[in-house]
Amino acid sequence: MWRPDQAAPPMTEEEFRLLRDLFHAHCGIFFREDARYLLERRLWPRLQARGLDTWRAYHRFLRFDPARQAELEEATDLLTTNETYFHREPNQLRAFTSEILPAAAAALGGERRLRILSAGCSTGEEPYTIAVLVRDSGLFEGWDVEILGCDISRRVLASARAGAYGEHAFRNPEADAMRRWFHLRSGRWVIDAQIRASVRLFQANLLDEGALAAVGRLDVVFCRNVMIYFDLEARRRVLRRFHERMRDGAWLLLGHSESLLNVTADFEIVHLRHDLVYRKPAMTPARETQT
């Protein structure tokens, strides 16, 4: 096979599976066959850094080298980092601001408390976008509002906490309006302290039983382009975890290429004006008493 100079050595199907199984055992993330390129591209620098030439040698390093634990964490970090930006998937965010937030404001007016989770929040663009949208909606003045962001990678969380971004994070035209919540310092856009304070970031492996133990009742869950990393069983576990923490009628927003078809029937599809989203069905008192 012909490869350009310094490109990653081709990963055979067997090598891919061995590495896939290793990462699955380490952190529950399951790479499908179409992720072989992702592993090749993202892990090749690790081979170079360790002075290794083959994927077989890298697998052996991850299994047996005294430095394997540190290497596994480095590699997991690289594999789970998604390039992201503010106002990603604007149609869904329009549905969030024009339909979901008003519905939540009406439903939760009694307790005046709103909890939104950004699961797999990476370097923070998503939870900060949500925080700005909630604030700009003007619907929750004086409410107890908390935006939560979690990720498995401590490295990306450190970056999210720093809250400093390059120009490219604003590449979506809809994100321009967010700039007023940032201050330009040494060429980086730094998030405003008020917005920063409304977002609580924490490390969590979504597959862990206690991952969301410290999270109260959730009203909206964003989990976009995260479950693509999980196998069917892991997806079901993560969705069960969300389901347990969500109040009846709470909303679940997935990435556009993701669907719950053949994964779980715990959520119902809702056709909003701007997008299709999922919702934990509300068990009305009528339903409970009808039998």
Next chain:
Amino acid sequence: MSADPAAAARHARARHADEETRYRAVAALDPAAAADRDVLLERLADDSWRVRTAAVDRLTLAAHEVVLPGLLAALADGPTPGARDAAAEALARIGAAAVAPLVERLEAPDGNLRQAAAGALGLMRDRRAAPALSARLADPDANVRAAAAEALGRIGGPQAGDALLAALDVPDAGLRLAALEALAALRLAPPVARVAPLLADPSLRRPGYRVLGPSDEPGALAVLARGLSEPSRRVRDAVLGAIGEQRARRTPQDLAPLAAAAADAAAADHALGARVAEALGGEDAGVSVGALAVLAWIGDVRHAGEMARAGEDDSLRPLVEEALAALPAGPELLSVLAQVIGELTPLARIPAGTVLARSGVATALEALADAASDPDSQVQAEAIAALGRVGCARAVAALAALLGDDAPAASGMAATALARIAARTGEGRAAVLRECRRRAAAAPCAALIRVLGDVGDEADLGVVRAGAGSPSPARRAAAAGALAALLERGRLGPEGVAELTARLGDAEPTVRAAAARALAASGPAASATGAAGAALDEAAGALARTLLDSEPSVRAAAAEALGALGRRERADELAALLAVPVTPAVVAVAALRALSAVGSVPAEALARAAAHPDPEVVKEAIAAAAHVRGAEAARLLLAAAGSERWDVRRTAARAMADRGDPSLREAVARLAAAEPDPLVARAFDEAARVLGARR
């Protein structure tokens, strides 16, 4: 009506008019209880997909023998298509236990049942169903024939492949289409002479072109070149997908006729480039790969911007750089790239920036140098590798500056990039040496020592030896590797062996292990000179003593070194590593490799390793057993072929092929036919071919 009021209430809720109520009730039914099970089977026909799915989920939790009759009945007589599909899904999930009854139903008088059974068997991907499904390709019902072809396309294997190939010759156009699609799914290319006539039928063109992707016949390229002029976008995408696959299979020389034909086609049709560029950014990365290759061949600079944008996809980035570099260099290309580069993501800027930097655009080189220190580790890694590809003196300076980086990842990558620049040209080597020596004089560090070992000569021995005596373990370990590299390249005499042997006594385990690895790497070269005999004997003695080191990683490195040095007289000491109750896996793997390398694997050590709890040790034992004579080793391979782990079975299949023992022929054929995992099945097919068990 159930006599149990609680059960009656449960069942009533499962049949309630409200969907959510039914869903929650079904999800709580117990499939082990007959009355609940009956309700679950009934709910397979529910109007709501959610309720049907919940019923399938519950039914597949019960003992298979209990639910099979009901599910098979639902497959045959379910009142709605939804009910029959749900039953098929549940049967597919049950797997092996459902194969025989489903195969039986392939002979049922009812065509719908035969079709449903074929669909369920396809979902299962169990090779035992292949013969019966192959027979259904001649079913009187066209839907059954197509379902059987689709199922064979999921199952794969030699029998499925043969049956699908034969189906290309039948008069039934629907079956030919299903067979072509199934072959494309299996990446099994029929002979070009059989595919080419099928392309006369427009409905067969898309799978017909796609199936030529994995073809090794030179004639496939001419057919694909003609396909570039297809008017339909979907068909063209199939052509590009196949070209993408061909590009990965063949060398540029082999692809030259296709490249020339594409260029001719573009010369005759000026809109061809634009039509090919349309395919970039689609969901199928294989199509984009083909489009990039074709755009590079036709040299149409107007589409450089779209090509650069394709670099936003991780998997395409190396190809983007290669395709951009193949375009005619000149002001037009530089202008198009300079226009788009600011709009690209930081990662996508790297291939475009590399092309610009290679063309001498100073700002592009500076941007790459900046990106080499980017806080995003992926941007940093790709920028460092890109500087290595640019390779000019200013790129060398930027890379050398990273060698002292606190982050070992950055310095390690920079060292690799510099070594590659030096290996490419004499001018590159001179630039790397100049820069590294200048820096070493001021502040030597581990990565610098590594580069000097890979690239340097006698003049660098002083720096490397100083590193060997440094207080820093990282520098001492790097120096051991550098001494080995210099020895291997003939820049250091046999005294280097003694220097490395002395390092086996270092206080730090990482240094001892590095010294053992260095002896393994350089020993054969030192041995070839004939002047290092005594030093190598001494090294072997020291390595044998190191087999008792307290650190497993050091013991493992010493064992592998003895194997690399071919020290057969140390076989007993190596075998002794496997004689303890549970040898650490890293040591066991190394001991087995060393014993195999010296050609002396005792049967007892092999048996003990094959029973090790770590699968990596088991696989090493299986690989070693391939070359060990006697019935005991053959039995070990057969036992491993029945392992629950796919990787152990695959290793066993390969070992059987390596062993070449005709007495395994029948067993291998049986294993190939029954293997459920396609990757492992291919290994057993190959073993069967080697042993002459088929054709």
